[in-house]
Amino acid sequence: MNIGAHQNVILATGGFEWNEKYRQRFLRGPLTAPASLPLSTGDGLKMVMKVGADLANLNEAFWVPTVKIEGEEFEGTQLYRMTRGERSLPGSIMVNKHGKRFVNEAANYNDTSKAFHYFDAVEYGYINLPAWIIIDDEFTSKYTVVTSLPGEENPDWLVKADTITELANKIEVNPENLKNTVESYNNHALNGKDPEFHRGESEYNWYYGDPEHPINPSVGPIGKGPYYALRVYPGAIGTKGDAVINEHGQVLDVNEEPIPSLYAVGNVAASIMGPGYPGAGSTLGPAVAFGYLAGNHAVKKASYIPG
Ligand SMILES: Cc1cc2nc3c(=O)[nH]c(=O)nc-3n(C[C@H](O)[C@H](O)[C@H](O)COP(=O)(O)OP(=O)(O)OC[C@H]3O[C@@H](n4cnc5c(N)ncnc54)[C@H](O)[C@@H]3O)c2cc1C
Structure with missing residues (x-):
């Protein structure tokens, strides 16, 4: 299925804990039994790699x-x-x-x-x-x-x-x-x-x-x-590495410049928690916060297109 976007795209496709190939390539050790639903298959990671995003924290997950x-x-x-x-x-x-x-x-x-x-x-x-x-x-x-x-x-x-x-x-x-x-x-x-x-x-x-x-x-x-x-x-309850984003949720390229009109939030963005897990909400908290920031930024940048 192809979905077109006139202006901005906000990726929220989750991590890659259900993608065997990416698990083996990137993670610091075995992850064979994720606690999440088998929907986080790394599609977002593949998409951001394709457009030249900078990547970080790829070896880490929210281990459990x-x-x-x-x-x-x-x-x-x-x-x-x-x-x-x-x-x-x-x-x-x-x-x-x-x-x-x-x-x-x-x-x-x-x-x-x-x-x-x-x-x-x-x-x-x-x-x-x-x-x-x-x-x-x-x-x-x-x-x-x-x-x-x-x-x-x-x-x-x-x-x-x-x-x-x-x-x-x-x-x-x-x-x-x-x-x-x-x-x-x-x-x-x-x-x-x-x-x-x-x-x-x-x-x-x-x-x-x-x-x-x-x-x-x-x-x-x-x-x-x-x-x-x-x-x-x-x-793991999710992987923790993926696209590097800035304070607006914009995906950065390898020169640390925003890739025009592309945002990532949740586990398709590199976690700001690094290898740690300070406490409950360490995944959902940043996902919600950056979802809000990305949404606001995208709306401000968007120009009105008459339907
Ligand atoms: C058992 C369990 C307990 C947890 N407890 C906590 C907790 O207490 N606190 C906390 O902060 N976090 C907790 N988490 C982690 C948290 O739920 C996840 O980290 C969070 O839901 C990730 O959000 P997300 O939006 O990045 O991805 P997801 O919630 O995984 O959503 C991604 C969505 O994108 C869809 N998708 C994927 N690829 C495509 C595609 N190509 N096209 C269209 N759609 C696509 C998927 O179907 C899915 O619906 C828990 C997780 C689990 C499994």
Whole structure:
């Protein structure tokens, strides 16, 4: 379909997290399971590249660890959900393919996810993938696990086992490592501490924690079985790099001059947040603000064309 424009064009076509080719070319690490709908296919990026736009922040996304519920689809494409409480509440940990913890699980989702991109030079691969959230039985009776409410019958997308060893075998991680990880985490978690990754030391870590849990809202030992494992994927709620814009939302060329009549807002514009994620609204806030600025600027520049 071709759409003509007499005067100005404001692009708002989203990012490129559902474009496999661009993901592999540009991003700093794996992004295989976006939490967005499969509509952000990088069409806008292709368009601005075609007209010589300057590009920035292409290696970054609004990263988020995601989980999959088999069969949740949009027009035949598997969807993914963000995981928050499952990795921040007491009685849970997240481990890598070797059964070892690798990050402060309760940190903000953007920074937690960057640990998925750790590349091991000896094994020559991303050793923190696949990742697994491990929870105990009490967790499932107290807290919501993705869509499963406390006390509900355990869904079949959770891997279940009576012992940690059996669970490790089921998810194909080293059983000895997983047992050691749980034991050493529990030693300190009993006192609400995590000397290894400092989980629960910052109040930000408590955001998805349990305020009624004694000592620390986001740190507590893995208790009695049965135990459960939930696979975690490297996801994002959108990509963060694209066309460079100015204070009016105008797309700039490689000489930092506005490309006449072309604007970009939202994730089709390079985010002003760089690699960070200061807080809720870091994507929608600038999208709305620059949408307003771009709209006003475009209207002022436009001349009246009688219909
Ligand atoms: C689960 C989830 C939770 C989130 N929570 C928050 C939050 O709490 N706070 C926050 O700030 N942000 C949040 N976000 C992020 C935020 O929703 C997105 O960053 C934002 O919607 C991006 O806006 P956009 O307009 O750039 O793109 P989109 O909202 O993706 O819209 C782009 C539109 O362009 C259309 N399009 C694409 N290509 C073409 C084409 N060639 N022709 C015509 N149309 C096209 C698409 O179909 C789509 O409708 C969340 C995202 C997700 C997925």
